[in-house]
Amino acid sequence: MDLTTFWFIVIAVLWIGYLVLEGFDFGVGMLMALLARDDKERRVLLNTIGPVWDGNEVWLIVAGGATFAAFPEWYATLFSGFYVPLLLILVALIVRIIGIEFRSKRPESWWRLRCDIVIGFGSVVPALVWGVALANIVRGVPIDADQEYVGGLLDLFNPYGVLGGLVTLTVFLVHGAFFIGLKTTGPIRERAIAMGLRVGVLAAFLTTVFVGWTALRDDTMQVWAVGVGVLVAFVLGLAAATARRDGWAFAGTAVAIGLLVVMLFAALFPDVMVSSLDPAWSLTTDNASSTPYTLKIMSWVAVVFTPIVLIYQSWSYWVFRRRIGVQHIPG
Template sequence: MELTTVWFLLIAVLWMGYLVLEGFDFGVGMLTAVLARDEKERRVLLNTIGPVWDGNEVWLLVAGGATFAAFPEWYATLFSGFYLPLLLILVALILRIVGLEYRSKRPEQAWKRRCDVAIVFGSVVPAVLWGVALANIVAGVPIDADKEFVGSVLDLLNPYALLGGLVTLTVFLTHGAIFVALKTVGDIRERSRGFALRVGSVAAVLAVVFVVWTAGRDDSVLVWAAGGVAAATFLMALLATGSRREGWAFTGTALSIAAVTVMLFGSLFPDVMPSSLDPAWSLTTENASSTPYTLTIMTWVAAVFTPVVVGYQAWSYWVFRRRIGTHHIPDDVLIESGTTGASR
């Protein structure tokens, strides 16, 4: 297998990890506005992701760095063409980090409300725009003979891309609600399950339309198979949620998101950014890649450090695996310096 193909697959795996892990982070962030009835419940929700949310974002950083090093032409065209959406995502993620880190630094309710708004905004915007961006990459964008993006932001707001944004929004909400049900006890667990079933039904309809639309454009066995797996595992997740088997439900939504990622990247290959103007002008794994020497060095580095990173993150999830509830939240929480606001 050529190294360009190896790195395309590795980048797909990195995106898969990011969407699966950060997906429930975004979901929980959005749910703080609809599930939490008081300050204690809001802290419970934030505590479910407190120990892991910053580690989940590492997958995005590594995916971006790998794209820059392995496929510099892809990186350059992507960031120039998607400049405004990616800037909005970056601003939203920064606001989300500020809200999570500094929410508990001051006791005033007005301060906490502003942080809550930042958390919700910083979760909704990336949840929608990542779907829009990925759908546009798969569908193709205006790229000229010089491999440069020649369209506008309005070109990115097409029906297929907007549907992709709605799919990621609703699927992440479902994924997050199931994660909350998996990690909590008491009334908030029951409400999370009910919310997951309601929004999951909407997400299932949108996702089926998106899967059929995507597979119909490509019409390959891999894309159809991955789409079928995505639909089946998402249905399994909803059934497991109704049966109060949150572990299986969370596994189902995670597998569904992973299968959709396989479908999207399978539909894309061997292109990395198809041109909607002329297929001959598309960026591919060959014409957008770095030199073989660069890819060889990157492969050795990835082979050494990837298992370490994955092992450490798996260990952190194991350490913080227990359920929590409002009874774990003290009535008076002292504000201590040097602690993460989302972890209390």
Template sequence: MELTTVWFCLIAVLWIGYFVLEGFDFGVGMLLPVLAKNDTERRVLINTIGPVWDGNEVWLLVAGGATFAAFPEWYATLFSGFYLPLLLILVALIVRGLAFEYRAKRDDAQWRSRWDLAIIIGSFVPALLWGVAFANILRGVPIDADMEYVGGFFNLLNPYALLGGLTTLSLFLTHGAVFISLKTDGRIREHARELAARIGVVAAVITVVFLGWTQISTGSIASAVAFTAAALALVGGLVAILGGREGWAFLGTFVAIGLGVAGLFLALFPDVMPTTLSDGVGLTTTNAAATAYTLKIMTIVAVIFTPLVLAYQAWTYWVFRRRISVDHIPAHPTTPATSAR
């Protein structure tokens, strides 16, 4: 297997890791005003992701860095063409991170409500726009013979891309609700379980339509297998949540998102950013790649450090595996640690 193909697969794995992990973070943030009746319950929800949300975002940083190093032409065209939506995502992630850190700095209800709003918006915007961005990559965008994006912002707001945004938004809401039911106890757990079942049905319909559209447009046999398995995993997760099996339900949504993203990359390969112009030049794993020496050095580094990162993150999830409830929240929030907010 050529190193260009290897790095295409590794970047796909990084995006899969980001969406399956950060996906439930976004879901929890968006569900903050729905599942929490008071500040104590909001702190319960934030504590479910407090120890892990920043680690989950590392997958995005590594995916972006790997794309820059392995496929510089892809990175350059993507960030120049998708500048505004990617900027909005970046700002939303920054504001959301600040909200996690600062909401407990003052014992003031209005102060916390404003930061809670930042968490909600900072979770909603990326959850929607990531789907829009990936759908446009699959559909193709106007790229000229110099491999430069020549379209505008409104080229990105096409029906297929907007459906992609609704797909990621609904899946992340479902994933987050299932995660909350897995990590909490009491009233929040019961409410999250009911909500996950209701949102999950809507997410399943939207997802099937989007994946079907993708398969018809650009799919392959491999992507069809991945999409079918993703749909079955999502249905299995919904059946499990209806039966009160939160662990199996979370595994179902986890696998569904992972296989869905894998299917998108399988449908895209060997392109990395196709063009919609008849006289344009689309980007592929060949013409967008870095030099063979660069890819070789990157492969050595990845083989050494990737297992270490995976082991550390797995250990973090194991340490913070227990359920929490309002009984675990102190009367007054402590400021030093994110996980105590």
């Protein structure tokens, strides 16, 4: 395996980590207005992600940094062509952070309501727009011979891109619901599982259409195989939730999200951005990569520091593994 292929796989793994972990963060944020009956229950939901949400966002920073260092041409074309959607995601993430961090700073109900609104906004927008962006990278966008994006914002909101956004939105909602079921007790847990199962039916339908559409476009055995794996994992997660096996339900949606990213990157390879104007103008792992020396230095850094980060984050999840309920929230 050459270093360009290795770093393509590394970036895919970073996106898997980000979307699996931040996916349930977004799900919890979206469900605050739907599940909680009072302020204590909303505080319970926030406390389920309180120790981990900021660590989950680090995966996005590392994925962006790795893309910039390993494939600078990919980074330049992606961030210039998708400037408005990425800016919208950035603004949503910023106001979401403000809502989470400052919600407890004042006791007034109007203050907390406004924070809850921005938390919901900051969760819905990335959950939707990330799907639109990833789907368009695979579908292809207008890139000219100079490897520059020459389309407009509306070009990204095509049927395939919108379907990709709806898939990530609904799947993250189910993923978050099953995470709440895993981390809480009492009525909140029961409402979360019931909500996850209801939305799961819609999510399963949308995911089936998206997987079939992607596999038919690419028409390779590996994309078909991974796509079937996505659907099997998601259905098994719903079945586990029905049986009140919270850990297996959450694992099912996590594996489904991870395999969905694998399917998209498998359909993309060896390209990193497809030109819808002329396939010869597409960015590939070869023409978009850094020098071999840069990739070699990055590889050694990744080998040394990645295990440390994984061990630390796993330890954080282990420390905060217990379930919580309203009885644990002080007045």
